[in-house]
């Protein structure tokens with residue numbers, strides 16, 4: 546995609562003519578998929594929509610390659626410079642592709658960098674409230690599970706300078722990229738939670754947008770597998786799609802009585818969609834899973850906190866040292882202008898309306 550030499554934004558229409566219409570159609574097809582997946586009679590429609598979505602994804606791919614050539618070639622961006630991170634994006638980075646497909650002619654790299662920075666800042670706020678670190682620069686071990694290709698990881702050394710970060714994902718090429726390009730330790734994950742064992746423990750295990758994709762048969766097992774990697778006094782921080790995500794993006798979905806809805810469809814087209822799809826869970830479902838698999842109290846739970854819609858949970862291997870209500874009273878705000886984390890799309894602070902419990 547051509548770039549305007551006087552700014553860091555992409556020139557609308559230069560090479561994405563017609564692509565906006567494809568993105569619009571993709572949005573509708575995704576909504577249709579979610580609706581079809583939730584009814585028994587929608588099975589036929591579901592497979593037709595999946596075929597159409599594959600076709601639309603293929604159509605945007607050529608454009609995607611051009612975007613990556615444009616940004617990857619020069620490797621610079623004003624935000625990357627300001628935040629002291631690389632602007633390099635892996636060609637298979639599905640978070641980038643997801644943002645790009647919905648970018649409506651905005652600079653997708655800018656959105657990618659802002660998104661990652663916002664998440665790193667919110668993670669920092671939670672970690673500082675939970676761990677007895679003393680000062681923000683104190684050292685601790687952090688496992689960023691399901692890191693993808695480093696959307697958040699690249700910001701961690703600046704935002705949490707004391708963190709000794711290990712990134713883990715199921716995609717080997719993501720691990721290669723994070724190791725080589727971001728210089729972080731990496732550990733390849735696997736499809737089976739029972740087999741996931743890194744042989745060490747971490748002060749913080751962080752899983753962003755992972756449980757929002759797990760099916761019922763492995764949901765609790767992954768929870769147990771990640772909590773197993775938390776050391777004494779450490780914590781697991783994770784997000785889910787809950788009621789607020791449903792209302793915002795999948796209003797037609799009825800969450801079943803058992804509290805978990807799953808559709809075998811996701812952005813990660815190369816993964817088995819029965820093992821990694823789209824999941825919505827109620828707070829009660831998550832609490833029951835924590836209770837039965839971890840047998841510890843929920844340290845912190847706030848609906849809609851992450852990205853203005855994902856529910857956020859913290860579970861500790863010990864009692865909290867600082868009351869988590871401090872978080873609410875300090876009202877964490879992203880310093881990222883327009884950053885997606887910490888505010889709802891309406892601009893309302895999620896703290897003000899979300900349910901908080903301990």
Ligand SMILES: C[S@@+](CC[C@H](N)C(=O)[O-])C[C@H]1O[C@@H](n2cnc3c(N)ncnc32)[C@H](O)[C@@H]1O
Pocket residue numbers: 640690691692693694696697713714715716734735736737752753754755813816821
């Ligand atoms: C929605 S992405 C989230 C990426 C990143 N946490 C973020 O929010 O930018 C989910 C990630 O989970 C990874 N994943 C899927 N199954 C996994 C598994 N069994 N072990 C580790 N990562 C997995 C995918 O490869 C993908 O990178």
